[in-house]
Amino acid sequence: MKKFLLVFPCLLLGANLQQINKDISANQKKIQKKENEKNQITNLLQKLGIQINEKYKKIQNIDLQITHLQHNISNNQNKNLNEEKSLVQYKNILKDLQDKKQEIRQKITKMLINDASFLIILNQNNPVSPDDIILQEIFRLLNKQGQEKILLLSQQEAIINQKIKDTKQTIENLNSSIAAQTNRRDTLKLMLKEQKNLIKTLKKDLAIYNKKLETINAERKSLDLILSNLNILKQKTQKEIEEEQKRQNALEAPLEVKQIASSYKTLSTATYKGPKTIAPLESFTIEQKFGPYFDPVYKLKVFNESIILVSKTPNAVVRNILDGKVVYAKEVPILKKVIIIENANGIHTIYSQLDKIAPTIKVGLKVQKGYIIGRVEQKLSFEVTQKDKHINPLEIFQK
Incomplete structure (x- = not known):
């Protein structure tokens, strides 16, 4: 762009100096603005860093909870498996007891029938011999022993039934615990996924703001260089004005000249x-x-x-x-x-x-x-x- 007016050197240099001062002031404002932007982004980066560290701590805590829950689930599953085995064993024992009771009952019934038949025969054949009396007594003794065995087996059966009931309750409790722990573990896994996604987002923001900070630093360096050059130019222009004023004073140039x-x-x-x-x-x-x-x-x-x-x-x-x-x-x-x-x-x-x-x-x-x-x-x-x-x-x- 061509200059449209020509002024005497001193006036032109003064106008240039005025423009340089304006440029210096504008550049200083830009530098201050960039410094404020830098401080804001630096504070934001610090906040993002704190948030990311907090998320990592939360993830570690969730990981520990999941590991602990998984350990408890595995233990309860093993206990449940052992209880299931015990339940099968108790049921087998119960069946054996019931079979024995049935066998003894059948023997007692048979003895009672034989005893009744023997009494009928004794009543028909008098007098009774000593052997007959002994045989009758043996029947009665066997019947009493059978009744005692049935009573003992019944007691054992009651104990086994109670164990079966307790084992079923234990299995039920273990299944409830496993279900609750599994639900909690799955919830924690979802939370863990969310936290990891949040960290990814925060890291993206961190990269963006780091890039902005790099740009601001580059712009700040450029502005500092411009300001330095402007100050050099200002000093040079001021020196030229002083020299021009001396030259004009020596030539006695008219003071009223404007343009x-x-x-x-x-x-x-x-x-x-x-x-x-x-x-x-x-x-x-x-x-x-x-x-x-x-x-x-x-x-x-x-x-x-x-x-x-x-x-x-x-x-x-x-x-x-x-x-x-x-x-x-x-x-x-x-x-x-x-x-x-x-x-x-x-x-x-x-x-x-x-x-x-x-x-x-x-x-x-x-x-x-x-x-x-x-x-x-x-x-x-x-x-x-x-x-x-x-x-x-x-x-x-x-x-």
């Missing part, structure tokens, strides 16, 4: 060949024309790259004269606010000395002919270039 035209030599120009368009101001007079002229005050031959239009109404709107795209829009020392629009065929239209830039104007915005780009209280400086040549703006629009 003069943009170039002291004839520039390369071109003729506009496109269609006519609108003027940037609706109602105006021309204060400064395009081209060379002789400055009677400073006795210098100068060349005006731009024209100066004086609006007949205050706070006048400034319109874009050709379709194009905004490539520059900001305030510049001495030139006030400046807008540069890139048009077709390598043409650039330059609007300076603006008092206001329209809030919609941003770099990259495509604007059509007639679009309001800003306002001026009185004067508008307007310049047109095509590639490396200057065009008389009055050739493009008609007053």
Whole structure:
């Protein structure tokens, strides 16, 4: 972008120093902002690290609980298996006892029948011999012994039945414990899975924020380098100002000089060949024309790259004269606010000395002919270039 006005060296250096100070201030604010972002992300990373450690501790605790439960389940399953075996043994013992009781009952019944038959025979055959009496007594003794054996077997049967009942209850209790422990183990496994998934998510967040921190550190280094260069430039500019002031004092340069035209030599120009368009101001007079002229005050031959239009109404709107795209829009020392629009065929239209830039104007915005780009209280400086040549703006629009 070409310079639109040329100022005496000391004034130009002062404007540059002012801009450098602004750049230093803006850069320091950016550095502070990056430092705040770095602190925020560092705190967040610490919190994420604490959360991840807590999740790992929770996972270890859950793992221990699952291991303990699995151990208890295995023990209870083994106990249950042993109880099942015992139950089968008790049932077999019970069956043996019942079979023995049945066998004794059958023997007693047989003896009672034989005893009854023997009594009938004794009653029919008198007198009774000693052998008969002995035989009868043997029957009675055998019957008594059988009854005693049945009683003993019944007692043993009652003991075995109680053991069977106790064993069944133990098996039932073990099965309930195994079921409860299995449910708890499965619940803990789900919790374990959730905690592992949370750790994966936290680790992803950790990686993202670590990457952001690396980016911020890189940006901070870049800003520090820019700030260092700006400070060097500031010192150099201040030295140049001091030297220029000494030189001007030696030459006794006039103190009231503010600015003069943009170039002291004839520039390369071109003729506009496109269609006519609108003027940037609706109602105006021309204060400064395009081209060379002789400055009677400073006795210098100068060349005006731009024209100066004086609006007949205050706070006048400034319109874009050709379709194009905004490539520059900001305030510049001495030139006030400046807008540069890139048009077709390598043409650039330059609007300076603006008092206001329209809030919609941003770099990259495509604007059509007639679009309001800003306002001026009185004067508008307007310049047109095509590639490396200057065009008389009055050739493009008609007053």
